Amino acid sequence: MKFTKALIFCFFATLFSVYGQAQDVSINGKVIDENGLPIPGASILIKGTSNSTATDFDGNYQIKASSSGTLVFSYLGYTSIQEAINGRKNITVKLKPATQSLEEVVVVGYGTQKITKVSGAISTVKAADIEKQKPLRVEEALQGRASGVSVIQNGSPGSKPTVLIRGIPSFSGTSPTVIIDGVPQTLDDLSAINSADIESLNVLKDASATAIYGIKGGNGVIVVTTKSGKRDQKVEITFNTYGGQQEVIKKIGVLNATEYGAIINESSAASGGPVIFPDLSTLGYGTNWQDEVFKTAGISSHNLTARGGGEKMSYFLSAGYLTQDGIVGGGDKSNFNRINLTSNLNFELSSKLKLVLNTSYVNIKNQGIAENSFNSVLGSALNFDPTVSVYNTIPNTIGTYGFSNLLKSEIFNPLTKLANTYNESNGNKLYGKIELQYDLFKNMKLTSRFGYTKYDQVGKSFTPLVFYGPLNTENTLNADGTTVTGKHNSVNEFSNSNFDFTQENFANYNFNINDSHNFDIVAGVSFSRSSGYGFNASREDVRDNSWAWADISAATGVNTAGTYTASTFVDGVYTPSTFVPGNTIGQIGSSYQNLTRKNASYFGRINYDYNDKYLASFSARRDGSIAFGTKNKFANFYAGSMGWVVSKEEFFNSDFISLLKIRGSYGTTGNENVSPQYVSISTGGPSYNQTANSNGYTFGGTFTPGATVNSFANDVLRWEKQTQFNVGFDLSVLNNLSLTADYFDKKVDGLLFIDAPPLMAGTSEPVASNIGTTQSKGVDMMLSYSNSLAKIFKFNSSLTFTTSTNLVTATNNDGTALINGGFYFNGLSQYPTRFEKGFSPGYFYGFQTAGLFQSFDEIAASPTQTGAQPGDIKYVDVNGDGKITDLDKTKIGDPFPKFTMGWNIGAEYKNFDLSVFTYASVGNDVYRAYERNAQYSNKFRNILDRWTGQGTTNDANNPRVTFSDTNSNARVSDRYVEDGSFVKIKNVVLGYTIPSLWYQEKVFSKVRIYAQVKNLVTLTKYTGFDPEVPGGILDTGVDRGNYPQARTILAGLDLKF
């Protein structure tokens, strides 16, 4: 108490001393940058007061102040300067840009930290970089710019990429936690944030940085800080707009009609079949369906922001609109439209009490097409019959587009597929926080924060009646336009609603002892809850078979009861029962409850440094989760780090090295991605879950619902615990070259994994257990150079390097618990990926090939391979038992890169600015899963080099063609694995800032125009569309005809008022 009183006394004493001498004079001056150019809008504050002003367009200012006072000059992005007035009447100052400056802070959990005092591993991407790149999603800005972060992007408008921070520690969930202005969110929420609102992105990587987030920290944390106004800041308005076009970069080589006909004939002949195309000369080139489905698609974005502040409040306001059409099918069927409104307000309710009110509203509307399978729009374009004409030429048949008489099901004309795709969804999200900050006494601040996300979405889809062709077996319309008996069109509508909140109370206190021992302490509690529900309904018989009437309310489908007549047995005469089935799906609906998740946590951290030279940090968190067994609700997480700023030592006297810091950390974090434990009873009918543990039975022709036990409960289920060790250093040379490097080693113990229940336990949902361990280790590095102090030609460049190796070190005792994934269909259901003990997560699992059998002699001399003929693929007998069986399947590839690199170059010359960003991924394999491989599906150009006789080729990619694939050449093997390494020039921007003499300077303070190209160049050996194939851990790298990223050409305008 005494201490506080003394502080208050000192504070007032200072105030009085200032006012006591108050004798105001008028002071003029100018604020210029290091090149001597004026800085408009710079803030000039009289120290110790709230009196301030701002510079005008020419950088001039005028202020009345005491002649013995001090002025504080500041401007965003520049280092503030204090000038004692000392009776002067004219004071001109030169502000220097805040480079990797000593003042720079990073946002860490529940506070900020001066970058010089950080002893953990953190990557940062600044607003300036984000503004240059104009990312559609925030993750795009992290790719290659934040070391330690792997991002695999997707081309579908608005879709979520794969994001991994420091490898793949877990099976059950690898997405990092996202914190927006202190409020926990998920990776899904990043599609909703407008990149123009972002001040900075920090990625917390090591345990010392993430342990304060406890169980949510295990996969790393992305901290997003949005912009806010500053006190006494003159209003600053910006308007950014761009528009452009997107186009496909590459098409896949498929056969033309003549080549197709020849291959089909050869395949048929090889299996003893007839000639399918008697006259190849009539076929010509036919149709390349990729040309038909890829469209040039528009993209545009407009953002208006305003920020500023007065004495008691400051604000940042922004409005944005983004619209992006898809290159597959064009904007009519595939698009993403987003409206953002953001209001970040700070109020000083009293000198001690501050209110922060951040509110964002987002509306997302989008339409999508079938993706990522052989019968999606793109998959059909690759696999559909090239002899078919684009438009229907068969008389007396309905249907706009051509039909195949060979492909009678599964794969349709992609244009027919596209034309009959109807869906839309509309989501509204409101998120933000209400935060009160109270200065209890000097350096002691209490914060109470309520963060929330409210998300509501509605959507519908319509499945019309379609005629696919005269011989098609999946028609719902006949050739004459009448409905196939028993078929109906249908409309499905859904609605879901979620509300999540986090309530946190914490205190920050910092103090020092003897001016050398600096302490920064935070402690607090956090409660969170998320829950929601959804409904969906569908109804048949939409009027006119038209999207225009596609609504539950307008559809007329009804359910009808079947009629059952029981059998009779009268006087030895038996009459059997009869049943005429009714329609039970004319009108159906269901609702579901989203999982309720709750957490309760308390946490604390002490940061310590001695003269900025010796750094230490210790954090602890105790977390409780609703998900775990009754015996293991809570767990503790600790982490510590130490740093030594060698360059601050007196013995270290180097003009060459300006900073050398050595850091190390060790600690634990967790993961709670598992469902709560209880023995559930499922009721009703068929199950669509993984084990298809269906219910019910048919009695007397009528379905009767049933009930059964559907799960096991694991009362001892606990956290997945990650232990991470990190060591690294920061080095700056001559103030303009810096290197940061970290090595990490992360072990997961008690991996949340689905145990392998015995088959004799039946089909209840398998039980989650803490049965595995994994290990990830790697190196993150960032090298950057900047000559920002140069006058005319400014240049900066940075290079990031990210690598991690991942290994599943154990699952259950005998390694039988494993997960197969990566499902695709090529005539058989295939599962090419695995999560298994002894291998990297999600590795490709299948047969190794050893060329082709050239002769029967060779087959006879080789391990037994049932059905093999000359020209078929020879598989490797991995286990050496003399026969090729499933036991010979082995690792045939890895979808995750050995390392990734990002290289950014920025240059400014006079009014021109140029930025080039290149990204490379090395060692990632891609599994080619888009080949349907049906008899009459189209084939890919490599088939032209197929085996046609002894000695023609020994390439396992090119076996003989035949309709009866007795050898199963289509099985999962390294034949389908390709090196997906790539180098992409992801982003090139050339900008020009128009000199102020060209425009009315009273209106604009800055006008910049630019041209930008995204995905300018891709260098890769991969033969598919795009070697970046995102997905879950078991789907990454499995290319089922993934939506490729577009080459985007933009022109834009940035205005500042």
Next chain:
Amino acid sequence: MKNIKYIVGLIVLLSIFTGCEKWVDFDPHEEYAVTEADYLRSESDYQSMAVSCYSPLQWLNQLVVLGDIASDNAVAGGENASDVAVLQQVDDYTTTTNNGLLEDLWKVSYEGINRVNYLTQYKDLNIAGEAVDFAGKEELYGEIKFLRAYYYFNLVRMFGDVPLFVDRKLGLSDFGTIQRSPKADVYAQIETDLMDAINALPSGNPKNGRVTKYAAQALLGKVYLYQEKFTDAASMLDNVVNGPFTLVDDFDSIFLLSGENGSESVFEVQYSNGFPYYNWGGTTRGQGNHAVQQCGVRGLSGTSAMPFASGWSTNLPAQDLAAAYADGDQRKEGTCFDVEAYKIANPDLEVKYDVAPYKNTGLYNKKYLPRKGQTSGQVELNYDNNQRIIRYSDVLLMAAEAYVRSSAPNVAKAQEYLNRVRDRAFGDDLHRVTVSKEVIWDERRLELAMEGDRFFDLVRTNQAATKITGFIVGKNEVFPIPQREIDISGITQNPNW
């Protein structure tokens, strides 16, 4: 002053901490989830759970396919050699220990057993310790005991010695503790369950798919036959022979929708197409019969009067089967559908079809040939057709065999039963043959072809080695125990696999 502050602080802190503990308690009812503790509180709970004991019957439709493809009756067909690879292996006698079809049949049978076990475990008292009594409870338990016997019977005839447990649904602590029991013990349990069922079930014949006393007697007779207890079999089967069943005159019509649960039906697995099931991760787990799709002709089309729908051609009758029928036997037409002959005979229907690409026999399984309008939703998975498991003619033939092979044979009775089956097949009494066990075995093939029993009959009667190419004595009498079960549960494999 100071102390008060600390005390207040401490209270606040404590209340926060205790709040924490409660905050993360999980109540499944918040998500409207029904848990084990909420269930088996009423008659309808017991009834619903009993209904789901029937569900795995539907999931066993691939056993019917297996039973003929593994024999000399049918081939796996398909688009090519890797199409339906699990069936090709069975057909070609190259089955591996990780054959997914066998794994599924094993798992599905045990799911049925676990479901029944759960109900028998809580028969007298539910989990809360309450007794829920209602009229018809004993009969209900009679039904489910039949089902357990049926699941174990299929396991034992497919795999030989199998894990046997009847007292509970397996829980986490049971995993890895249960070994295989000798075949004889499994049969003893099957007999016990069936006797319980026979005693509990009423003698009425509801014919709506519910298990009847006759079904239990017929199955018990079959179980005795498999164990070569011919005297027991004969007397047990006579209960059914003398029951309210008659042979249908028109053989073909037995397998039409209108013939379902007909006068010849003793036990039939019921399917319906009201649920447009579409889960390809569990093709057999809807209400529809996936096995029907497998019988269909590829790319079949024609005028709207043409009644058949197309399918996959992955279960094709062998020419050898068609050749076994004598002239005038209406079962040939009713079993082996010659699509080309049909096309030629019906030019008005404008029949078009694709020749089966692999292992073509030109023949299709007429008993379950897909027909238009019998499926819904994901058409491949939702065929309405019931699977005939035990027909009256099967009972007659089993009884005849039992009488012939009994230690005190009754040849006259056997001859009479055989005659009834032959007479129906030919529509006259001019095609009778003299009864012997071999004659009955051949007749079983003709009568029951493509209904899933042929392989098991051949093994049971020691004819497999001579009739099936690739069959190895001492190995192929049973299928391999699924490798995954061996890996996880540490049980033994069958000999020579």
